[in-house]
Amino acid sequence: MTTRRVEEDRGPAEIIAEDAVAEYLAAHPEFFERHPDLVAELRVPHAAGQAVSLIEHQVGVLRGQLRTERRRLVQLIARARNFEALSVRLHDLSLRLIAAQDPEQVEAVLREALCRQFDTEAVTLKLFPLESDDSDSDPKVAAFIQFLDRERSLCGPLDPEHNGILFGEQGGAIGSAALIPIRMDGRSGVLAIGSHDRGRFGTDMGTDLLDRLGEIVSQKLRTLHRIDG
Structure with a gap:
């Protein structure tokens, strides 16, 4: 799909919004240094014909690993909170047993x-x-x-x-x-x-x-x- 076809498929508001984003990034090249987590979500094309470039493949692999690690982190946080809640209940039970x-x-x-x-x-x-x-x-x-x-x-x-x-x-x-x-x-x-x-x-x-x-x-x-x- 050509660039002109893509522009035809977008509405005026979307084109203006993208232009504003482009202008902002051009004026603030250090933006991604302040937000490094966004870099992993970017999709940067690499001209390689019908083949997938090695860089693009590596980026895809890293994105998959990042999603996996995020899921693990969410699970670990959930388990930690559950363990903390159980610890509080055990403490309360211990006090009642003392009496x-x-x-x-x-x-x-x-x-x-x-x-x-x-x-x-x-x-x-x-x-x-x-x-x-x-x-x-x-x-x-x-x-x-x-x-x-x-x-x-x-x-x-x-x-x-x-x-x-x-x-x-x-x-x-x-x-x-x-x-x-x-x-x-x-x-x-x-x-x-x-x-x-x-x-x-x-x-x-x-x-x-x-x-x-x-x-x-x-x-x-x-x-x-x-x-x-």
């Missing part, structure tokens, strides 16, 4: 806060007396014995048996869960957080905040146990 006077209050605080602030439907805290003589015959202990040796939390869907043991009548509606190991003197257990959404707790989900929550709850329960003892 709890007994294990029953600890579980009540966890259930109310995790369901409300973390958008879940079920929370349960189960502790198992592993040093008891009949611990090996307890089906609840047997079902979670391998998990109790874990150092980190576990996320994902559970089978019906484990859902039933942890969440009782709610177990049938739980699509995914986070299992957080709890450690205290002479006992071990699990803090289970369940959601109807199968994608809420995925197997590839990061567990740093969940692990911190487990440490906080474990320490609180140890403190209460020593006071009672």
